[in-house]
Amino acid sequence: MKQFYVGVGAIVEKDNTFLILKRSPKKDVSSNKWEVVTGRLEIDEDPKDGALREITEEVKISAELVMPVGTGFFYRGSKEFPMAFVVFWFRYLRGDVQLSWEHIEYKWVTLEEALKIDDLKYFQKELKTITELKKYLPVDFTIEKYD
Amino acid sequence: MKQFYVGVGAIVEKDNTFLILKRSPKKDVSSNKWEVVTGRLEIDEDPKDGALREITEEVKISAELVMPVGTGFFYRGSKEFPMAFVVFWFRYLRGDVQLSWEHIEYKWVTLEEALKIDDLKYFQKELKTITELKKYLPVDFTIEKYD
Numbered sequence: 001m002k003q004f005y006v007g008v009g010a011i012v013e014k015d016n017t018f019l020i021l022k023r024s025p026k027k028d029v030s031s032n033k034w035e036v037v038t039g040r041l042e043i044d045e046d047p048k049d050g051a052l053r054e055i056t057e058e059v060k061i062s063a064e065l066v067m068p069v070g071t072g073f074f075y076r077g078s079k080e081f082p083m084a085f086v087v088f089w090f091r092y093l094r095g096d097v098q099l100s101w102e103h104i105e106y107k108w109v110t111l112e113e114a115l116k117i118d119d120l121k122y123f124q125k126e127l128k129t130i131t132e133l134k135k136y137l138p139v140d141f142t143i144e145k146y147d
Numbered sequence: 148m149k150q151f152y153v154g155v156g157a158i159v160e161k162d163n164t165f166l167i168l169k170r171s172p173k174k175d176v177s178s179n180k181w182e183v184v185t186g187r188l189e190i191d192e193d194p195k196d197g198a199l200r201e202i203t204e205e206v207k208i209s210a211e212l213v214m215p216v217g218t219g220f221f222y223r224g225s226k227e228f229p230m231a232f233v234v235f236w237f238r239y240l241r242g243d244v245q246l247s248w249e250h251i252e253y254k255w256v257t258l259e260e261a262l263k264i265d266d267l268k269y270f271q272k273e274l275k276t277i278t279e280l281k282k283y284l285p286v287d288f289t290i291e292k293y294d
Contacts, residue, residue, distance in 0.1 A: 002190060003150040006231045043149060043229050047218040067276075068215035070290060071194040071233055082190050084153045086218055086233055128293035129214075136283045143217060146275035 005076065006041035007085035008051040011126055012063050014092035016134070017108040018127060019059065020120065024104050029077050034119035036087075051088045058102055061095035067143045069133070070126040087126045089133070091142075152223065153188035154232035155198040158273055159210050161239035163281070165261055165274060166206065169252040176224050181266040183234075198235045205249055208242035214290045216280070217273040234273045236280070238289075 012019040018036070025031045039054035041047055048065055055063050070087040097106050111131050114120050120127070159166040165183070172178045186201035188194055195212055202210050213236040223230045244253050258278050261267050267274070 002152060002187060004153050004188065004190075005149065006151050006153065040149060041151065041220075041231055043151075044220060045231075046220045047231055047233070068218055068233065071215055073188075073191060073193045084188055084192075084194055084231075086194070086215065125290070125293040129290045132293065133284075136285070136288075137280075138283070141283075143272070143276045146272040146279065 005081060005083040007083050008039055008041055008047050009087035010037040010051040010055050010090050011130060012090045012092050013130060014108060017110055018114055020107050020109055021103040022105040024102055034117050036123055047086045048088055058100050060098040062093040063090040064093055065142055065144055066091050069129045089130045152228060152230040154230050155186055155188055155194050156234035157184040157198040157202050157237050158277060159237045159239050160277060161255060164255040164257055167254050167256055168250040171249055171251050181264050183270055194233045195235055205247050207245040209240040210237040211240055212289055212291055213238050216276045236277045
């Protein structure tokens with residue numbers, strides 16, 4: 001009882017733009033929809049490490065954790081699939097995006113552009129939160145410093 | 148498979164001090180240890196709402212969410228109990244602490260005092276992260292603004 005699937009989301013930010021991905025038509029849920037890097041936590045994994053793993057698997061770029069910026073709960077497809085999730089802000093470091101089978105397209109978009117894309121409504125508050133936090137925090141801020 | 152219990156932690160901060168609680172000897176795990184407000188997520192609950200519910204249940208004060216500040220993974224007692232967790236920073240608003248059966252003592256401690264308490268080692272990085280974030284963020288910052 002009270003067990004969950006745990007989802008992780010990674011919003012990768014580069015010079016005030018955000019990496020978004022279009023899901024493959026082969027995906028069982030939300031096919032052809034725009035999203036950010038997302039995935040499911042593995043056993044024995046800290047959610048922040050799971051988010052970084054998903055970045056590596058889905059887009060193969062190098063990025064560093066800044067901090068978690070949001071959480072949520074939804075049912076993935078059915079009531080048998082309760083999912084709690086955590087969304088993290090990552091800072092782009094280097095590398096070119098190379099997509100996996102899970103996605104068919106990618107874009108770096110500004111906040112304004114992201115807010116116009118209906119599929120991204122589930123990530124709007126995190127995109128706004130990151131934009132706001134960037135006004136205040138040092139450019140190299142990361143919670144990893146205190147690990 | 149790949150299902151988890153989800154734990155939530157709430158670090159309540161008031162004028163640069165943090166609320167810590169001593170677990171009751173009646174608790175099955177970590178009895179008599181100091182901790183922050185913690186608990187387990189319910190089905191249909193966003194982790195940040197679960198953290199606020201735990202504040203209400205365990206200390207009955209009024210507090211507002213600032214943001215998530217850390218995540219982790221551990222086994223609670225045994226391998227049958229994999230637990231992913233999220234720790235949140237909350238800002239104290241009002242009310243006096245009233246303990247539940249789960250705790251036998253509470254204190255408001257500074258970061259320096261907290262770092263000297265061995266039981267709190269699992270929350271050290273979040274306590275340091277909050278202290279650092281407070282240097283930069285407006286005093287009324289909250290991710291709820293972007294909800």
